[in-house]
Amino acid sequence: MSTDDFADDVHLVTGGAGFTGFKLGQKLADIGKKVILVDIVPPKWPLASNMTFVQCNLTKEQEVTSALRGANCVYHLASYGMSGKEHFNNKLIEEVNVRGTENVIQACLAHKIKRLVYTSSNNVVFGGQEISNGDETLPYLPLNKFLDHYSKTKRIAEQKVLEADKENVLRTCALRLGGVYGVGEQRHTPRVVNMTKNGLMVALFGTESLTDFLHVDNMVQAHILAAKALTKAEGCKSAGQAYFISDGAPINTFDFFRPLIKGLGYPMPTIAIPVWLMWFIALVLESVHFIVSGIYDFQPIFTRMEVLKMCVNNYFCIDKAKRELGYMPVKQNYLSDVLDDFIKQGFRKKETMKKPVVISMRWCVNIALSVIFTSFVLSYLQTLNFIHLEKLH
Numbered sequence: 359m360s361t362d363d364f365a366d367d368v369h370l371v372t373g374g375a376g377f378t379g380f381k382l383g384q385k386l387a388d389i390g391k392k393v394i395l396v397d398i399v400p401p402k403w404p405l406a407s408n409m410t411f412v413q414c415n416l417t418k419e420q421e422v423t424s425a426l427r428g429a430n431c432v433y434h435l436a437s438y439g440m441s442g443k444e445h446f447n448n449k450l451i452e453e454v455n456v457r458g459t460e461n462v463i464q465a466c467l468a469h470k471i472k473r474l475v476y477t478s479s480n481n482v483v484f485g486g487q488e489i490s491n492g493d494e495t496l497p498y499l500p501l502n503k504f505l506d507h508y509s510k511t512k513r514i515a516e517q518k519v520l521e522a523d524k525e526n527v528l529r530t531c532a533l534r535l536g537g538v539y540g541v542g543e544q545r546h547t548p549r550v551v552n553m554t555k556n557g558l559m560v561a562l563f564g565t566e567s568l569t570d571f572l573h574v575d576n577m578v579q580a581h582i583l584a585a586k587a588l589t590k591a592e593g594c595k596s597a598g599q600a601y602f603i604s605d606g607a608p609i610n611t612f613d614f615f616r617p618l619i620k621g622l623g624y625p626m627p628t629i630a631i632p633v634w635l636m637w638f639i640a641l642v643l644e645s646v647h648f649i650v651s652g653i654y655d656f657q658p659i660f661t662r663m664e665v666l667k668m669c670v671n672n673y674f675c676i677d678k679a680k681r682e683l684g685y686m687p688v689k690q691n692y693l694s695d696v697l698d699d700f701i702k703q704g705f706r707k708k709e710t711m712k713k714p715v716v717i718s719m720r721w722c723v724n725i726a727l728s729v730i731f732t733s734f735v736l737s738y739l740q741t742l743n744f745i746h747l748e749k750l751h
């Protein structure tokens with residue numbers, strides 16, 4: 359079998375049991391490719407006849423070497439720590455995102471695999487500074503400026519993948535995604551819907567700022583085009599390159615989710631709170647989490663990084679991907695099918711329902727801990743102030 363012909367390639371997707379990885383695998387299978395999905399857990403969805411699944415922990419070198427045998431083109435999507443409680447497990451984030459990526463590169467070299475597409479994030483250049491229409495000439499954010507370990511490790515891993523690009527050995531490229539959405543997405547949309555349903559969507563913030571979203575169909579399209587562009591037939595034009603990938607329609611986060619929230623029968627909040635306050639709340643929540651996570655591992659409502667992603671312009675130009683890969687978003691900020699899906703699942707607000715503010719035990723504990731911590735910090739600041747005043751006298 360030729361190892362430089364996209365048509366004959368065996369395509370392998372790491373993170374193939376995740377939402378985006380499975381969608382990519384499914385599309386490749388639909389267009390007739392042989393697909394191997396690799397993940398630490400099995401997929402929840404049925405496999406087509408030309409798909410196989412290999413269970414593998416990417417942090418284990420031997421397992422990765424064995425899992426990647428037989429592939430010609432690898433899409434490395436598996437990662438850990440983007441959101442939720444896992445966001446704070448720095449050790450595992452490092453192991454999966456950095457060590458796991460090193461293992462994937464080594465296995466590609468060991469098996470003489472020709473192509474590797476790395477799924478990166480636009481966070482590799484973002485540390486809370488304004489970026490409007492940023493392009494690929496932007497430098498990486500310095501390692502000491504990252505606000506979260508996930509983004510930092512995505513940057514380290516991306517760099518390792520791009521440095522591994524070598525003519526006639528392994529061709530690599532990286533796609534820096536915006537926030538992915540679509541029917542079945544598990545990270546962002548269910549969180550917004552649950553917050554709305556539980557009465558926690560009480561205020562707006564950062565309403566002027568724009569960010570990028572990415573429909574999963576566009577994400578899949580970009581990955582397939584990027585892999586094709588690594589072939590000799592296409593002049594290896596994506597080799598060694600990074601590309602920002604989004605719907606190409608920057609939007610404010612609240613405006614993006616507005617059709618979903620309203621479509622489910624909930625009003626949008628009308629009060630706006632200052633960004634500094636949200637940032638401070640996130641800081642307090644993260645600090646409380648840091649202190650108590652050993653005995654109570656809760657999920658903070660927001661992290662500082664999430665607040666900044668919503669409140670500071672961070673959107674990117676996709677011209678390079680359009681020009682070099684032929685990327686063309688087919689959907690832009692399109693939530694209609696997501697809304698239909700949530701309605702089907704019974705998330706539409708019942709008209710007859712009285713409006714109880716259902717706040718779960720977990721939220722109560724989160725809020726109580728934050729209040730305790732804030733009081734502690736404020737009382738400490740007061741003491742400091744007192745000491746300072748005493749010195750002055």
Ligand SMILES: NC(=O)c1ccc[n+]([C@@H]2O[C@H](COP(=O)([O-])OP(=O)(O)OC[C@H]3O[C@@H](n4cnc5c(N)ncnc54)[C@H](O)[C@@H]3O)[C@@H](O)[C@H]2O)c1
Binds near residue numbers: 374434454
């Ligand atoms: N979802 C987004 O909004 C978004 C935005 C920017 C970039 N990305 C990138 O896209 C990729 C996919 O993201 P996603 O949100 O769909 O992720 P996901 O969490 O749905 O999928 C990641 C998969 O990786 C697997 N995995 C984790 N640790 C593993 C290990 N040790 N060995 C093998 N498999 C392991 C998980 O089981 C999971 O199925 C990631 O690389 C992520 O950094 C996603």
